[in-house]
Amino acid sequence: MTDSKLDKLKSLLPENITEPKSHAEMMKHKRLTENAFPHVRMRRLRQNDAIRAMVQENHLQVSDLIYPIFVEENIDEPVAISTMPGVVRETEKTLVTKMKEVQDLGIPSVMLFGVSHHKDHTGSDSMDPNGLMARMIDRAKQAAPDVAITADLCFCEYTDHGHCGPIDARKDVDNDKTVENVAMQAVIAAEAGADMVAPSGMMDGQVSGIRHALDVTGFSHIPIMAYAAKFASVFYGPFRDAAGCSLGHNPDVPTHRKTYQMNPANAREAIRDALMDEQEGADILMVKPGMPYLDILAKLRQETDLPLAAYQISGEYAMIRLAAEAGALEYQSAMMESLMAFKRAGADMILTYSACDAARWLSK
Ligand code: PBG
Ligand code: ZN
Numbered sequence: 001m002t003d004s005k006l007d008k009l010k011s012l013l014p015e016n017i018t019e020p021k022s023h024a025e026m027m028k029h030k031r032l033t034e035n036a037f038p039h040v041r042m043r044r045l046r047q048n049d050a051i052r053a054m055v056q057e058n059h060l061q062v063s064d065l066i067y068p069i070f071v072e073e074n075i076d077e078p079v080a081i082s083t084m085p086g087v088v089r090e091t092e093k094t095l096v097t098k099m100k101e102v103q104d105l106g107i108p109s110v111m112l113f114g115v116s117h118h119k120d121h122t123g124s125d126s127m128d129p130n131g132l133m134a135r136m137i138d139r140a141k142q143a144a145p146d147v148a149i150t151a152d153l154c155f156c157e158y159t160d161h162g163h164c165g166p167i168d169a170r171k172d173v174d175n176d177k178t179v180e181n182v183a184m185q186a187v188i189a190a191e192a193g194a195d196m197v198a199p200s201g202m203m204d205g206q207v208s209g210i211r212h213a214l215d216v217t218g219f220s221h222i223p224i225m226a227y228a229a230k231f232a233s234v235f236y237g238p239f240r241d242a243a244g245c246s247l248g249h250n251p252d253v254p255t256h257r258k259t260y261q262m263n264p265a266n267a268r269e270a271i272r273d274a275l276m277d278e279q280e281g282a283d284i285l286m287v288k289p290g291m292p293y294l295d296i297l298a299k300l301r302q303e304t305d306l307p308l309a310a311y312q313i314s315g316e317y318a319m320i321r322l323a324a325e326a327g328a329l330e331y332q333s334a335m336m337e338s339l340m341a342f343k344r345a346g347a348d349m350i351l352t353y354s355a356c357d358a359a360r361w362l363s364k
Contacts, residue, residue: 058343060336062106062362066150066309067355070242071095071136072115083238084314085321087353089115095136096143103144105359111150111198111351112136113243116158122166123158127184133158134192141193150225151189153182153199153210156245161253164201164260171252172259178203183213190219198286200227202260207280225309226282228274229296232261233289235315242314270296271303278304286351289313291338294345301346310347312338317353332361 034040045055070089072079078088090098102110114132118125125131133151141149155178156164165178178201186197197214199206207226214222240246248255262270270293274285285304287297288311297310320338324331335354342350352358 058340060340060343062359063108064349065107065355065358066109066111066349066351067102067107068111068113068351068353069098070113070115073132074117081242083241083318084353085325092136092139095139099140099144099147103147105356107355107359109148109150111152112140113152114157115244119158119160121160122181123155126155126158127181127188129188134188137189137192137194148195149193150196150198151194153185153197154201157243161250162245162247163253165203167253175203179205179209182206183209186210187213187217190214190222196223196225198225198227202230207277207282211281223283225284225286226277227288228277228282228285229270230261230288231264231293232256232258233264235289235313237315238318239314267296267299271299274300275303278306284309286311289316290342291316294341297345297347307348308346309349309351310342312350312352
């Protein structure tokens, strides 16, 4: 740099910045003083598609998507879910067609949720090798061997009271008994052909319980996607209608899940809870719900090197779909923007009821 240029730069420096001592320091000061309009114009990199494409920081791909599927036993036809337009409860038969469609679209994984007609206090049907959970995993795997079957491990779809485990004398979910049961459920799921398990009950110690059970039964290769930070959210409403696990009709059990799912007001606790799952052997950490909790996702991204998943849950899907039906938003662009937001916040993969739609849009 010539002396006259240096002098010019020095003259530009605000008085309160001390005389730069080195060239590097000078350049830093130059940036401080010049990183502003009119030298900088942010719109230079926004002026056309080509330039915008080059500077795009995040990308959404079909391989980011996981598709949740509801499967109801003992029904003859798929049943529409009115609060989630476009989503149905599949029959055990139509699950096969749906799985083939998912495979053809190149979606890497599905998450299966059973809608049980065999409910009891513990949710024992889900621990039965001939029960709905085992059957739907087996069917899905046979129908679409290239699609990784992720088994959602929980009991609320299989218990008569709707909670995520058996109720104890304190009228609360029995933590350690549930961990024992979910460990068994994990082995049943793996035996049925699940490629990954995803415990969603928010019981303490569930990840290590499942890891141990899988390891001693020959399934040390099966990864665990932990619902690591799962909040007690009102946005699960449409799911609970869909899966038949709404609370509130039974006076003998709590009408909420606040003793195991997290308080939506807490961020530090979410990181602590998620990192505990990592310590217990989780392979992937999930944050749920998605859009109202992007801050948790972004924070967790800073704290761990594990892959992260975000769950765009039923209520979020419903908001976008129903707003679109009311003419307030356009479904495709609203959905794609929301999915990109998960990538930007740090998600490697996204569970979304729009996965099939998004896969079609992305392949065009
Ligand atoms: C059950 C479970 C829920 C969801 C996934 N697994 C509901 C709940 O915890 O009450 C929510 C999914 C959604 O809303 O899309 N453990
Ligand atoms: Zn549950």
